[in-house]
Amino acid sequence: MPSATLSVTRPSIPSSIPNLPQVLQTPSGLALVEIQGTLHLSTTSSSSSDPLGRLVFEKSTVWLYIGNHQRMEGAVVDLKPPVGLLRRQITDDGKGEHGAPDGEAVEIVEVIRKKIVFSTRPEPLVQDVSFRRS
Amino acid sequence: MAQEITLYPDTSKISHFHLLQLTPDIQQLLDSPDETSHLTIKSAGPTSPIFLCSYSKTFRIRQISQSNTILMVSASRSKNYTDDQDTQMDDIAEQDGEEEVEAEAPVGYLSQLPGSILECTSSSPQVDLSFVPLYNGADALSTTSSSSSSSTSLHLNEIKSQIPVSDYEFANEWAAALGVELPHGGAFRLSRDFVQQFLPVFVAAVSADRLDLERLEVARVFEAVKEEDEPVAVVEALLRRFSRTREEPYCVDREGIARWFGIQTLSDHAYKETKLGDFLSTWHASLPQPLDYPPCSLSLLTGHYVQPTPKTIRYLPCDRLPLEPAARFERLFAAKGAWAVEEIMPFVEGIERDKARVNALFMKFARKKSVAGKTVITKRGT
Known part of the structure; x- marks a missing residue:
């Protein structure tokens, strides 16, 4: 029967993203972002x-800049219920780190309680006006 | 003052991550050391349902598809979260740090998660030990x-x-x-x-x-x-x-002994109903003596019988009915055309405990009628 052990890992050393608002700070430095549509x-x-874009936090609004020509408006919302981030562990020899019989173990590496949601369409952005004039 | 993070893509090993909804039940489970020490994800086979089992509880895991794209921003690349690491990406990150990224321009790494969330729902144990000799x-x-x-x-x-x-x-x-x-x-x-x-x-x-x-x-x-x-x-x-x-x-457990003998006696009538009076007499006579037992009442056999008529009884074990609601209702109506609500409930609670959802099942797979001032459940289209 397929089976895997599930363990809960409590990160001991915080590794948060500097400048990320406090509500999004997690012990492992992880945050969730949800967008409508597809990001390639x-x-x-x-x-x-190459940088993909920027996340800019302005009071209660969050801006996601993708490249130089698009941005999306979003907000930080509560995750109800919170979600656990599961990571599958498979070692090269096919045995799990925790000795799972099928060579697989899963751990919850983080509990995430907030996410940044971008539910609007991307807005076109004209960034370098001087370049266009020339 | 606005806070800003520069985002870089991180595409390594994303398939190893999944999101699990932490309902209050699951959070309670994770807070209990006794339960977490036994946490296992099990399945009876590659195509069978998946269950999350702790020491004393079982939850069925379902994959809920998301139409939105879910991304994870991390303070570091997936080095801390994967077994091996793309060293080339490390080199790039170091270069970034030296040349472009200053202390006041923090960096986040963006990776896409699977387009689904795992949902856990409490599950009644479905244990089939019929293969044991x-x-x-x-x-x-x-x-x-x-x-x-x-x-x-x-x-x-x-x-x-x-x-x-x-x-x-x-x-x-x-x-x-x-x-x-x-x-x-x-x-x-x-x-x-x-x-x-x-x-x-x-x-x-x-x-x-x-x-x-x-x-x-x-x-x-x-x-x-x-x-x-x-x-x-x-x-x-x-x-x-x-x-x-x-x-x-x-x-x-005298009641347990009486129930066991009642079910065994009843199981002789799986295909053909028998007279209620005859069944009760046989049941009573089968009980091992000289213990005193509670009266042989049908309430001891709830979920194991159907009464096609008030004076007849037939074996119908709840735990052997299909788990799929449509098939279960079909079997129930094949055994009896019209059920009183209290009669059918033990057979429906096996697949759904929430009262509102049970009513939704009645609406979808059966029909509620009022007959002589009493609510009965019948097959749709009758």
Whole structure:
């Protein structure tokens, strides 16, 4: 019968994102972002050096800037109920870190109670006006 | 003042992450060290439902699809959360740190999570132990399976690993099914015939030795039935099954004995109804003497019978009905066309306990009618 052990990991060293609002600070430094639509993340390592965009927190509003030409307006909301972030662990030899019989173990690495929701359409953005004039 | 985070993509190992809804039940579970030490995700097979089992509780896990995109922002790349790491990405991150990212320009790494959330709902244990061989006495070890033999006997741990329920619930179901693990290692269920023969002897011997039925010890009872030449494990399995306590000293459950004999008597009428009066007489006569039992009342057999007419009865075990609501209602209406609400409830509670949702099931798969001022549940379209 397929089975996996499930453990709960309590991060001992906080690794929060600097400047992330306090409500989003979690012990592992994780936050959830939800957007309507699809965000195409590049899978090539070369493109991973380029910034994807920016998250800007202004009082109760959060802006998500994607590239230089689009932005979305969002807000921080409570997750009801909260969610646990599960991570599957599979070692190279097929045995789980916790000795699961099927070589698999799962751990809850974080409990997340807030998320940033972007429920509006992206707004077009004209950023470099001087460039366009020239 | 606005706070700003520069986002970089992190595409490594995202498939290893899932989101699990932490309902109050699950949060309570995670706060209890006794329960979390036994947490296991189990399934009976690759295509079977998945269950989250703690020490004493079982939750069914369902995958709820999300139309929105769910992303995770982390303070670091997935290095801390994955087993191996793309070192090239590390190099890039270091370069970023030196050349572009200053202390006042924090960085977050964005990765996409699977487009679904795992939802846990409390689940009643669905334990099918019918594959466990039957025990018919020390002299006649036999099995129900045509291919089984002593060389293929099952061990308790093997059986336990095939049942996706918590340890505590398994122990209860194993005891209820009269499960026994014999000294040579084989695990069996005491057969109906064996119990019907041995339990009267057992009760008579215990009564003859004037043992305290409220405080029975395995060793004393074993001594009382020693002449029967049955293993002590069999004696203990019987005590555990027909006791109100889970451990020694065992306290004889007279109502439980009466119920068990009632169900066995009723199971002879699985395909054809019988007269209620005849059934009650047979049931009463089958009870092992000389104990006093509660009156043989149908309330003891709730969820095991249907009365096609007020004067007839037929065996209909709730735990053998389909779990899928449509199929279950079909079976119920095949057994009886119109049910009183209190009659049908034990059969519906097996798949749904919430009263509002039970009503929704009635609306969807049946029809509520008022007949002579009484609400009855009938098949749709009748």
